[in-house]
Amino acid sequence: MLGGSVAGLMAARVLADHAAEVVILERDGDADEVGGERRGVPQRLQVHALLPGGRAQIERWFPGFGREAVEHGAVASAAHQSEQWIDDVRAVTAPNVMLLNGSRTFIEALLRRRTLALANVRLLKRAATGLTYREGRVSGVRVTAADDEGVMPAEFVVDAMGRSSRLAAWLERDGWEPPPLERMQIDVNYATAYFARSENDPQVAAATSRVSPGYPKRTHAALTAVENGRWMLLQMTYGEDRPPQDWDGFLARCADLPPVFAEVAHNQPIGEVHTFRLADARRRRYDRLDRLPGGLISVGDAVASFNPIYGQGMSAAALHASCLSEYLCGASDATGVATRFFELQKVVVDAAWDLSTQSDAQRLETSRPPLPIRLQRALVGQVLAAAVVDIPVATAFNEVAFMNAHPSTLAAPSVVLRSVASNVRTRARRR
Numbered sequence: 001m002l003g004g005s006v007a008g009l010m011a012a013r014v015l016a017d018h019a020a021e022v023v024i025l026e027r028d029g030d031a032d033e034v035g036g037e038r039r040g041v042p043q044r045l046q047v048h049a050l051l052p053g054g055r056a057q058i059e060r061w062f063p064g065f066g067r068e069a070v071e072h073g074a075v076a077s078a079a080h081q082s083e084q085w086i087d088d089v090r091a092v093t094a095p096n097v098m099l100l101n102g103s104r105t106f107i108e109a110l111l112r113r114r115t116l117a118l119a120n121v122r123l124l125k126r127a128a129t130g131l132t133y134r135e136g137r138v139s140g141v142r143v144t145a146a147d148d149e150g151v152m153p154a155e156f157v158v159d160a161m162g163r164s165s166r167l168a169a170w171l172e173r174d175g176w177e178p179p180p181l182e183r184m185q186i187d188v189n190y191a192t193a194y195f196a197r198s199e200n201d202p203q204v205a206a207a208t209s210r211v212s213p214g215y216p217k218r219t220h221a222a223l224t225a226v227e228n229g230r231w232m233l234l235q236m237t238y239g240e241d242r243p244p245q246d247w248d249g250f251l252a253r254c255a256d257l258p259p260v261f262a263e264v265a266h267n268q269p270i271g272e273v274h275t276f277r278l279a280d281a282r283r284r285r286y287d288r289l290d291r292l293p294g295g296l297i298s299v300g301d302a303v304a305s306f307n308p309i310y311g312q313g314m315s316a317a318a319l320h321a322s323c324l325s326e327y328l329c330g331a332s333d334a335t336g337v338a339t340r341f342f343e344l345q346k347v348v349v350d351a352a353w354d355l356s357t358q359s360d361a362q363r364l365e366t367s368r369p370p371l372p373i374r375l376q377r378a379l380v381g382q383v384l385a386a387a388v389v390d391i392p393v394a395t396a397f398n399e400v401a402f403m404n405a406h407p408s409t410l411a412a413p414s415v416v417l418r419s420v421a422s423n424v425r426t427r428a429r430r431r
Contacts (some may be wrong), residue, residue: 001025001158002128002141002167006108007300007317008160009115013061014325015156016118018334023152024115025143027127045274046192046308047222047234048104053403054315055100057322062114066100069110073227074102077205085209085258086388088217094394096402099206101224103232107314130170131157137294137335155335156295158324163282165302177291179284184357186307188236190276191243193250195231195267207260210309213363219243220309221257223264231264236309238363245275281306281360283353287342295335297324297342304349306356315403319348351406383410386419389426393419 001012004026015022050058058065070076077099084091115121130142132151140151159167172178205225211217220236235243235253244250250273254265283304286292300317327341328334362377369377387394396415399405409415 001160002165003160003162003300003302004028004112004123005160005162005300005317006111006314007162007302007320008158009108009111010058010061010318010321011158011160011299011324012115012121013118014321014328015158016115016121017325018328019156020120022118022121023154024121024123025126025128025141025152026123027125044104046104046190046276047224047232048107048314049222049224049311050100050102050107051311051315051402052096052098054318056404057315057318058111061318061321062111065110065114068114069100069102069107072106072110073229074100074106075202075205075225075227076100077225081203081205083204083207083258083260085207087212087215088209088258089388090258091388092391092394094391094398096395096398096404097206099224101206101226103226104314106227126152128161131174131293131296133174133293138296154295157297159296159298159302160300161302163301163305165284165298167298167302168284171293176293177289179286179289182283182285184281184307184360186278186281186360187239188278188307188309189238189242190234190236190278190308191245191250191273192232192234192276193247193265193273194270195233195264196270197225197229197231197267199225200229204260207258209258209261217256219253219257221254221261222309223261230270231267233261233264242277243275245273247273278308281353281357283349287346289342292337292339294333294337297338299324299345303345304353306352307360310352310356310401312352312356312403316348316352319403320345323348347406351400352403355400355407379411379416382419382423383415385426386422390418390422393422 001008001022001024004024008024012022012024055066079093079095079097082093082097116123126143126145128141129144131138132140138154138157140153141157143150143152159165168178202225207223209221211220218237218241221234223231223233226232237243244253247269251265255262286298299320301313306312323341323344326344383393383397387397393415396410400407400410
């Protein structure tokens, strides 16, 4: 296992049911000694979301995970503790907005403890630098630690090294075909601040605020109640408009957000404002390769990293682990070329990629798109507009956004017709 990220830990849990020994190679192998933080994760201090679809998959592999998280300080919020705002209008709250709120570091640390408690899983503080092969299959991993270098034998290797994974470069260097790389420019800017929280069970535990491309305001926002009695409040912008890095500027911009954000910002600030910038979303198309070593797969951000505003990363990683389980249970030879795994994973990646890139593509394009794309956007626009005021439509949309359902479900006649009817009624009331 190359990397001890959420994706790596989830894959290690699945592999533990199939392998005599699972070894996680992680250069930040002393994470538990430094407060659970892997310093190689630049976005670790930003707001993260564990979507219901991802939580369900984690519960599948680690029963009682949610209960244990709450016992250690995470906040499980019900629908009535959630607010969603679109262009400063509060949307209806659907009954399926059930969230488990915790920082990225907290969730990952809990997953690490659960994974390393398995008898046949161990973690080594090592950096992977390449692979070795025999008869068309992976046979080992080149590793370094301090001044030591060597090769660790391996029959099955999982790349969980994140969006900066070097696997593609290793494959090309070693004479294999590297995966095609797709990029979507996003130019997203994050600023997250922490505030003290007095309530164990706050009236509002999670909130989001998004703005449409033509809306005068440009700052998106999210907040969650997390462990250790803290609030995390995020401001997000695109392009050259950067959220303030100083407290005075950050608090001033909070005053221009919906009321719940301004209320949280009146609490005692903790630490400093943490910023992060991401230029593009990336997808490595291992599913398109004709020639790949046997016994090798890639998961998590190493395959696809999305615009983080949609909160898909950890949940996608958990779903990749379930794809791995289905592959291993059905494979006659798991050390063969993992074509079937990448086919299974593609369904998950396609859904998340399409959902997260549609609005970015619309925001950045400079020419009129083809008719099929305009029709698709019109349909999605009907659903999005209706989700602000119609609870059944909002529930259907949330199932997709929460990675419980495929985006194609939003094209169901019942959803489309209800959306159109709801929007007609809304326009009639505004006349």
